[in-house]
Amino acid sequence: MKVQGKVIKYGDNVDTDVIIPARYLNTSDPQELAKHCMEDLDKDFARKVGDGAIIVAGKNFGCGSSREHAPIAIKASGVLCVIAETFARIFYRNAVNIGLPIIECPEASGDIMDGDTIEIDFEKGSIVNVTRNKEYKAEPFPAFMQEIMASDGLIGYIRKELGTEKI
Amino acid sequence: MRNKDGFQEELIKIKIYNANKVFIAKKDPDADPDIHSVSIFFHTRCLSAEINQGGNRYGNDDDAKNTVLGNDITTPVAVKEFRKIGVNRVFDVNKIAIVPDHFTPNKDIKSAEQVKFIKEFAREMGIVNYFEVGQMGVEHALLPEKGLVTAGDVVIGADSHTCTYGALGAFSTGVGSTDMAAGMATGEAWFKVPEAMKFVLKGKPSKWVTGKDVILHIIGMIGVDGALYKSMEFTGEGVHHLSMDDRFSIANMAIEAGAKNGIFEVDDRTIEYIREHSTKPYKIYKADEDAEYTEVYEIDLSAIKLTVAFPHLPENTRTIDEVGYVKIDQIVIGSCTNGRIEDMRMAAEVLKGRKVHPDVRCIIIPATQKVWKQAMKEGLFDIFIDAGAAVSTPTCGPCLGGHMGILAKGERAVATTNRNFVGRMGHPESEVYLASPAVAAASAVAGRIASPEEL
Numbered sequence A: 001m002k003v004q005g006k007v008i009k010y011g012d013n014v015d016t017d018v019i020i021p022a023r024y025l026n027t028s029d030p031q032e033l034a035k036h037c038m039e040d041l042d043k044d045f046a047r048k049v050g051d052g053a054i055i056v057a058g059k060n061f062g063c064g065s066s067r068e069h070a071p072i073a074i075k076a077s078g079v080l081c082v083i084a085e086t087f088a089r090i091f092y093r094n095a096v097n098i099g100l101p102i103i104e105c106p107e108a109s110g111d112i113m114d115g116d117t118i119e120i121d122f123e124k125g126s127i128v129n130v131t132r133n134k135e136y137k138a139e140p141f142p143a144f145m146q147e148i149m150a151s152d153g154l155i156g157y158i159r160k161e162l163g164t165e166k167i
Numbered sequence B: 001m002r003n004k005d006g007f008q009e010e011l012i013k014i015k016i017y018n019a020n021k022v023f024i025a026k027k028d029p030d031a032d033p034d035i036h037s038v039s040i041f042f043h044t045r046c047l048s049a050e051i052n053q054g055g056n057r058y059g060n061d062d063d064a065k066n067t068v069l070g071n072d073i074t075t076p077v078a079v080k081e082f083r084k085i086g087v088n089r090v091f092d093v094n095k096i097a098i099v100p101d102h103f104t105p106n107k108d109i110k111s112a113e114q115v116k117f118i119k120e121f122a123r124e125m126g127i128v129n130y131f132e133v134g135q136m137g138v139e140h141a142l143l144p145e146k147g148l149v150t151a152g153d154v155v156i157g158a159d160s161h162t163c164t165y166g167a168l169g170a171f172s173t174g175v176g177s178t179d180m181a182a183g184m185a186t187g188e189a190w191f192k193v194p195e196a197m198k199f200v201l202k203g204k205p206s207k208w209v210t211g212k213d214v215i216l217h218i219i220g221m222i223g224v225d226g227a228l229y230k231s232m233e234f235t236g237e238g239v240h241h242l243s244m245d246d247r248f249s250i251a252n253m254a255i256e257a258g259a260k261n262g263i264f265e266v267d268d269r270t271i272e273y274i275r276e277h278s279t280k281p282y283k284i285y286k287a288d289e290d291a292e293y294t295e296v297y298e299i300d301l302s303a304i305k306l307t308v309a310f311p312h313l314p315e316n317t318r319t320i321d322e323v324g325y326v327k328i329d330q331i332v333i334g335s336c337t338n339g340r341i342e343d344m345r346m347a348a349e350v351l352k353g354r355k356v357h358p359d360v361r362c363i364i365i366p367a368t369q370k371v372w373k374q375a376m377k378e379g380l381f382d383i384f385i386d387a388g389a390a391v392s393t394p395t396c397g398p399c400l401g402g403h404m405g406i407l408a409k410g411e412r413a414v415a416t417t418n419r420n421f422v423g424r425m426g427h428p429e430s431e432v433y434l435a436s437p438a439v440a441a442a443s444a445v446a447g448r449i450a451s452p453e454e455l
């Protein structure tokens, strides 16, 4: 799978409280959550995402609470992938579990600038900066996690394991 | 298969339901067989033993006593995901705890709908440990108190502060709602084996210094990602000088350093606590002698000063003598970090015979019904109310900017909670300063951040 989009760049320690503030957690509707995604950090977020963008951030992206509402809001707002130097662990597993593509790549995180256009090839683990004509290599996910993602998240994976996928 | 940091990418499944298959490792055929040396305590020891034995069981049959946890924010999402799995029952009705504590007593119609939804699910499934308002407390104070977690347990919770139970020598870690759904259906979760960091605690903390100051000091030292994906292990003779409530505060904030879990060595105090609260069997795991750590820190508890974390990250710490003049509008004493009985006692010790500054709202929230009743019996509420503080029923409330004390634009709070991110307690331009109950109570009186010694 390949995706291409414009980059929205953020710094280190983007926490789940700014990704989706708790005042909106009285719903779990993805579209509702998407309306408020990042609003305390970047009021123009929704406009910038348009019909598909890629977030590139620094260290510890998604730190803080375990709210799955955070990756859900990002996914529902139309973000194609999040690239960061590192991810906070609960965000990382939540993203894998719900099928939001994420890539840990310090080199890309440092080099890519806001507004660059980049193309990601998930199978190859390659990130191509179309604007700057550069390529970065990311570690592919371990096999077990690739299986989860290929099953469209953990629920799909469990259904296969339990043999309930046809129900 | 090791990544750039030498990090072991082994994936492990922990069975949390079957007495005969308590810890099952799903072995990655490419995995490096050396994994057994990465770390030590309970979980990692079990996991490594698993790998060494090629995926055979480890531990005895008593070990099937593990828990899946969720709250009023994360459980609704988990229930929706659970419905997609295609099973019509949970793995074990006794091993799931659902605690509506965040927006309860329900703050608005949407919150009420969420709680109704999860309560109906709990009833339909026959989940035993569903706690309605009146029995409910802040989940991480409630579970140990109800005896639902003991040493040697494995707990996954759809709440990041699930790491709190490491104080009891359990492996417990925060996950998301989809993990909770899968856990409820199958009793399993997937994990990467973490590397470990060792914190050797020495000496005795001085007057007023608590577990909160210790963990703020550590986070200030290593940063909010200083333990990213690692296990923080607390050991050393200094542990004996920390009360269980101190240890809960410390393990609670392991996630604030990015850790997967925080875990304490079990001692007499732990066992005393467990015996007092639980009838469940417990199991003590100790460090392997040849365990490897990525870092070892020695921390002299007697040298730790009262510590405050400035906005907007828990790592922005300053000792009380470096704080300067910071005027405040609100105090919150409560939460899963500091809403236990010792926290109430400490706040009362400071507030006794004193008055809350007229410009300050001081909100005190005992974390559970039991803490509430005990505080009432000891006469602490008389002290609080005479001082001009408000006492609330148990709730997370203001800790996450839910209700019961939200900040306006430009307002500042000193809170005994665990996060001070942008907008955490209300308006995005408000500020939260994290501190111990002693500092919070002293600040309530002074109207600015203050030490109890100054009053």
Ligand code: SF4
Residues within 6 Å of the ligand: B101, B102, B138, B139, B140, B159, B161, B335, B336, B337, B395, B396, B399, B400, B417, B418
């Ligand atoms: S008290 Fe605060 S940190 Fe603890 S569980 Fe509740 S909201 Fe989360």
